Amino acid sequence: MAMQTTVERVEAGVPVTVMALSGELDASNYLRLVDDVRPLYDSGARNLLLDLTDLSFISSSGLVSLYSILKVMQGEEPPDPEYGWSALHSMERDVEDGKKQDVVRLCGMQPAVGDVLQRTGIDAMFPSYPDRETALAAY
Amino acid sequence: MVSGDVVTDSMDRSSRLRRHITIDADLAQLADIRAAVREVASTCEAPADCVSDLVQAVDEAATNIIRYGYRGEPGSIDMTAELVGDDIVITLSDEAPTFDPTAAEPPDLSIAPQHRRPGGMGIHLMRLSTDSMEHRVRPGGGNILTLTRSRVRRPKEG
Numbered sequence: 001m002a003m004q005t006t007v008e009r010v011e012a013g014v015p016v017t018v019m020a021l022s023g024e025l026d027a028s029n030y031l032r033l034v035d036d037v038r039p040l041y042d043s044g045a046r047n048l049l050l051d052l053t054d055l056s057f058i059s060s061s062g063l064v065s066l067y068s069i070l071k072v073m074q075g076e077e078p079p080d081p082e083y084g085w086s087a088l089h090s091m092e093r094d095v096e097d098g099k100k101q102d103v104v105r106l107c108g109m110q111p112a113v114g115d116v117l118q119r120t121g122i123d124a125m126f127p128s129y130p131d132r133e134t135a136l137a138a139y
Numbered sequence: 140m141v142s143g144d145v146v147t148d149s150m151d152r153s154s155r156l157r158r159h160i161t162i163d164a165d166l167a168q169l170a171d172i173r174a175a176v177r178e179v180a181s182t183c184e185a186p187a188d189c190v191s192d193l194v195q196a197v198d199e200a201a202t203n204i205i206r207y208g209y210r211g212e213p214g215s216i217d218m219t220a221e222l223v224g225d226d227i228v229i230t231l232s233d234e235a236p237t238f239d240p241t242a243a244e245p246p247d248l249s250i251a252p253q254h255r256r257p258g259g260m261g262i263h264l265m266r267l268s269t270d271s272m273e274h275r276v277r278p279g280g281g282n283i284l285t286l287t288r289s290r291v292r293r294p295k296e297g
Contacts, residue, residue: 002170024173026169026173026198027166027202027205027206028166028170057191057198059195059198059199059202059264060199060202060261060263060264061202061261111187111191112195115188115191116195116264119263119268120260120263
């Protein structure tokens with residue numbers, strides 16, 4: 001199954017860009033997702049909410065794209081995606097330094113997707129909400 | 140190209156069920172191999188967490204074979220999934236250079252991330268979503284990786 005993305009701009013106290021992912025995020029499409037986010041940042045988006053309600057699968061490659069998306073939204077160049085764990089180190093350092101990020105938030109994770117984030121510790125890096133409505137109310 | 144067949148033997152009370160699929164070593168075919176795993180695990184009446192664990196493990200294994208085994212060279216991956224008692228046993232066979240993911244160092248999640256050894260996130264997920272992983276060198280060249288997951292209980296975390 002291919003992956004589709006749809007983008008919506010919502011006023012939630014602050015302007016929020018909501019990107020909904022639908023399908024499966026794997027090694028065949030994870031770089032494209034990062035490419036989809038770049039123009040959003042370039043056109044001024046500073047709060048990104050990824051709605052994962054219709055995302056049924058995420059692989060380790062998909063985790064690297066979540067991290068790379070965060071870097072893009074922080075105005076930095078994402079690392080070489082080939083590095084896996086090491087690609088996540090600088091981000092975890094930020095978390096340990098108390099610089100908890102909130103420019104990229106997640107909502108609507110299905111249990112299978114949530115398991116993958118939890119098993120790799122990535123869940124601690126992104127504010128996450130059960131659904132879009134709750135996520136938008138938190139801004 | 141994807142090819143496969145399903146063989147079910149309803150006469151056998153030891154509940155043998157077997158599914159075979161061959162995919163090209165192409166990342167675009169990962170969706171097909173995941174669909175095949177989902178189909179066979181569901182036919183085995185595996186609960187949802189078991190199905191998603193097996194889908195995860197096979198996806199990560201096949202991704203590694205395509206990326207780090209074949210490295211862009213043409214090739215194929217044979218997958219056989221079989222119900223043996225209450226275990227779903229999945230075998231991935233390739234003709235890529237020898238690589239043993241079971242020998243990779245697991246990341247130590249108890250130490251600070253910046254001190255961890257890089258690499259192996261996919262292998263880490265494979266370990267957590269299966270009960271066992273076994274690697275053999277394929278006679279004549281290549282790898283045979285066997286992933287086993289019970290359909291009745293979750294693998295131990297960590």
